[in-house]
Amino acid sequence: MTQNKITIALAGNPNVGKSTLFNAITGAHQHVGNWAGVTVEKKIGTRTYHDTEIEVVDLPGTYSLTAYSVDEIVARDYVVEDKPDVVVQIVDATNLERNLYLTTQLMELGSRLVIALNMWDVAESRGDKIDTTKMEEFLEIPVVKTIGNKGEGIDGLLDEVLREAGKGAHHEHEVSYGNEIESKIIELERILVNDDALSARYPLRWLAIKLLDGDENILEKIKVSPMATQIDNVLNTIDREDCEASMADKRYEAINTVLPQVCERCVKEVTFSDMIDHVVTNKYLGIPIFLSMMWAAFEVTFTFATPFMGMIDMFFGWLAGVVAENITTIWLGSLLGDGIVAGVGAVMIFLPNIMLLFLMLSLLEDCGYMARAAFIMDKLMYKIGLHGRSFIPLLMGFGCNVPAIMATRTIEDERDRLITILVNPFISCGARLPVYILLAGAFFGRDAGSVIFGLYMLGIIVAILSAKLIRGTLIKGKPAPFIMELPPYRIPTVKGSAIHMWEKGSLYVKKAGTIILAGVILVWLFSAIPSPGVDAAFASEEILGTGDSLMGALGHVIEPLVAPLGFDWRIAVALVFGFVAKEIVIGSMGVLYGVGKDEDALGDILVAGAMTPLSALGLMVFTLLYVPCIATIGVIKKETGSWKWTLFAAGYTTGLAWIAAFLIYQVGTYVGWGL
Amino acid sequence: MNETTLNLLEPGSKAKVIQVKGRGKARKRVLDMGMVPGAEIEVLRKAPFGDPIEFLVKGYRLSLRKTEAEHIMVQPHTE
């Protein structure tokens, strides 16, 4: 029986083993969500320990608690506003100096701290000697040694957490910023105490420090304070730039007075890590090595996913069969079979790809190579207005835009991330290839290969130009600075990567799945309702997916829109169906031209006069550029968290596709290529 | 040797940070990451396209673009 309930927060730098420790504490009792209002992942777990129910909140990994990124604001707002009973900072024992910088900031927030000295075995094995007793003495914070990946020290940590939570008032050990700044801090504190709203929420000293630190987020909050002018008066007496530098300096100075006494010979040597870095950033070999590693990751993802996709396909095929056999009401059978089962199947079929891609990415991230990939590609990406971290998501788009857009989470800056998401659909995914193969094969014969290659290049060019365009208009400004840690290489653990894979997979099914399912059912309804004037039953065989359905009627309605592109109503309908998944374009053209699944026959009909090489080229370009499939739209909504940007993505892509196909058809006809 | 900016140093050279110029978030981040006046740094290597650059500071590896390194005044150590 549990009696007490406490909440603890896990804080720490990125790459210090926070997630591993979180998993070690909470086991399977966790759930993943988002922090309110932002797309930063929020993980919460529970653990019952000695009659106490401990709720564990995993804060985003941060180096500092300034307003530099959303992650940092989320982390500090949680500590300040939700007031967890204890904050556990996970400190990488192999890099005390930079890790303790965050400690100084957590201390200022007035939180009750416990330090988990993680990976101390690694530090010890390379000859560091860390004296935790001295560390506790100097910092006045309990320090517990842990090894996250072996689950060692967890009980000791929890014991200390419970002890700390049970304590009454606690002493705040703080960095002293020197006479000049300290006098300003006191001056500001005296003013701030009069603002009841702020002083109730935040520790005064911390507010004063943040103001002197030039923290944008806090400065923004102060603007509406009744004390705003008085505060401004004080801030105007200081040299902001100087003040910021000396405050960071004082924090490091405070650490440096402690460090030599705590750690005997905290060393740096030429490690194996350096040797790898030396090679993978080589001027000539760096990029080829990077591309080969990417190829390996893709090869594993796509070949290994195939049998699992086959299994899922078989399962849904079987399910559709069961539905067809047992449900005799025609429309219900079709709704369940062609609508829902097929729809859920369309969502699930991507699952093996998504999980494997994230397994690969997680392996690359955990071993430390991902940061190098960003380092290597940053210059190219910067030129087109993006960040080094944008490259991998764009590259993944060639496989499937869905996981590619999910992978943009590694991009810290919201605006860089948004642009990367918006241009991603132009990278031609695998599902578009069947459309190219059929049309290019039928119309361009021996040149089909070059045409397809050209389409891929066109996608890349459009993505680059769009990134530049968006950067110049809607989302102005330069890409975020590239101030990034290159963590030492490590051997990834299977468990850590598997958990990551599972999380991403279930997130995709839960969140994107709902939107995709709704979209699929909507499209089914359109193809099942007879068009006005057609004498047939709802969802009967003669109607489904043919020109006699409402979809066919819709095709006729939108035909004038696509006529200038050289498309007729059948192609219009096929393109609407292509919204479900782009490879469906070919299948529904087959139905509409009355040849069923016979692709060769479809090609023959098209060549025989239904299309010209010019309109076929237009159709391929249109398929490349127009609104991405429902699954992609679903993740764009989920990852941007905004219908506005989702609609923009749909409208921009389709508009661009229309213009491109229009130019191809009209200019081509004018010049006389279409003959 | 005279003061110079960090972006001009070649891989292998070591220096001491004198001052971090510029303003705003990026500057604070650079300071937070340990590029504070007085910090000892070593230029480790450049990316294949010559930018960004990898540094060793406070016992770990940090990378900056040239445009960010331009704002950091350093005193190179002559060896």
Added chain:
Amino acid sequence: MANKNKMFFALAAGILYVLFGCMQIVEQFGIKTGLAELLLIPGDIFGGLCLVVIGAVFLYGAKELNSGMNMGVSYVYVGILMSLVFMAVYVLIIGASLLEVYLIQNEDYLEWRIIDDIRPGLYLGFLSLAGYVAWRGRFSLPAAK
């Protein structure tokens, strides 16, 4: 001198990887060398390019070691690691085919034999495996977090 062994190892591995990589590319373009059947070389441009890259890493290492640069060993180690990664990739491909055959019983795989999926990237990996075993003391990386 231990580095001399590494130099010869890198030279041999480098030449082999570049050669087999080139053969995979050439095969894809339909130029028959006559060795494809014997050495199980598939036509595969990108896979071939990857082997060439691994070979280039080895050769670069050999060149550096030959000119007395000790950092040359880094290239040998990274070359070994990369070729082991690719060996693992090809093992996984065999795994995927086995799943197709036994789990899904895919009709396209009725004729499949294990030899169909054996690639130079797989069997050349044994050379690197030997190198790894011989110098394993140097491949020390801590486990992730």
